[in-house]
Amino acid sequence: VPEEQEAWESWVARQGPVALLYARSMTGSLADAEDALQEGFVRFFRFWNKGGQMRDRAKMLFACVRSALLDQRRGNLRRQRREELRGRDMPLFEESGEAQAARRELVNRALEELPEEQREVVVMKLWGGLTFAEIGEAVGVPANTAATRYRYALEKMGGMLLAPGGALS
Amino acid sequence: MNEQEHQATEALLRGMQPARLPEDLARALAAIGRERLTWSDRLLATSAGMGAIAACVIAGIVVWQMMTPPPPGPSAEEMAARQQMAAEYQTLIASR
Numbered sequence: 066v067p068e069e070q071e072a073w074e075s076w077v078a079r080q081g082p083v084a085l086l087y088a089r090s091m092t093g094s095l096a097d098a099e100d101a102l103q104e105g106f107v108r109f110f111r112f113w114n115k116g117g118q119m120r121d122r123a124k125m126l127f128a129c130v131r132s133a134l135l136d137q138r139r140g141n142l143r144r145q146r147r148e149e150l151r152g153r154d155m156p157l158f159e160e161s162g163e164a165q166a167a168r169r170e171l172v173n174r175a176l177e178e179l180p181e182e183q184r185e186v187v188v189m190k191l192w193g194g195l196t197f198a199e200i201g202e203a204v205g206v207p208a209n210t211a212a213t214r215y216r217y218a219l220e221k222m223g224g225m226l227l228a229p230g231g232a233l234s
Numbered sequence: 235m236n237e238q239e240h241q242a243t244e245a246l247l248r249g250m251q252p253a254r255l256p257e258d259l260a261r262a263l264a265a266i267g268r269e270r271l272t273w274s275d276r277l278l279a280t281s282a283g284m285g286a287i288a289a290c291v292i293a294g295i296v297v298w299q300m301m302t303p304p305p306p307g308p309s310a311e312e313m314a315a316r317q318q319m320a321a322e323y324q325t326l327i328a329s330r
Contacts, residue, residue, distance in 0.1 A: 069267070070267050070268060073264070073266075073267030074264045074267065077255075077260065077263045077264050077267075078255075078260070081255045081259075081260060081263055082251075082252040082253060082254055082255055083252050085252065085253070085255055085259070086252035086253070099256075099259050102259065102263070103259070103262055103263065103266075106263050106266050107266055110266050110267065113267075155253055155256065156253055157252070157253055158250045158251060158252060158253055159250075159251040159252070159253055159254065168246075169250065172246075172247065172250055187247075191244070191247050191248050192248075192250075192252055219235075219240060219243055219244060220235045220240075222243055222247065223235050223239055223240065223242075223243035224235070226243055226246060227235075227239060227242075227243070
């Protein structure tokens with residue numbers, strides 16, 4: 066049905082960049098992130114067809130991409146595709162002028178230095194717009210744990226960004 | 235970290251826009267909606283396929299039966315001989 070396809074493409078355009086940011090922040094490789102993202106979207110599409118609520122969809126998308134990332138780590142690697150895309154890279158965030166390039170680099174680094182369980186909460190909360198309860202469901206931890214991880218992560222990132230030479234100093 | 239610093243950090247991070255999807259990846263993800271069959275579609279396709287196979291089997295049996303001549307039955311002489319043998323058997327029992 067054309068309307069359904071249009072809705073799907075609009076969803077991909079809206080949520081795709083955040084999901085890619087999430088996958089990249091978890092793998093550190095664009096090729097692996099793209100593979101996991103595709104697999105995650107395929108899994109998510111089954112849920113999409115059931116016509117769930119928009120909020121549930123956002124949470125479910127992260128859960129699907131996350132499970133695809135975990136599967137990928139367990140050895141389900143598409144080596145050939147990785148070879149094809151080796152060397153290809155792009156920034157995590159949009160380019161927005163020379164002045165912001167340094168800030169972007171700093172945020173990249175701050176994000177990279179977070180432990181994985183904090184990093185995923187930060188991405189889901191700040192750019193995915195999920196609540197702590199939704200993050201908890203997507204990650205499989207209580208909402209309070211998600212909130213605590215977020216707080217610790219923000220403290221660490223703030224420490225870097227507020228330090229002399231940081232984006233907020 | 236105080237509340238003000240917390241909010242400033244949050245605002246800065248929130249202001250960063252995630253990078254757009256590469257063209258080929260965006261196309262591949264959009265295509266998932268076109269290519270993937272839903273479970274109801276799969277069920278329908280499976281049912282239609284099984285129905286078509288069953289129809290072919292029935293048609294094959296009907297045609298095969300029409301083309302094969304029926305097996306010949308016993309002739310009149312054979313039937314008469316059989317009846318005669320049965321009568322002889324009854325007579326033998328009665329005589330004992």
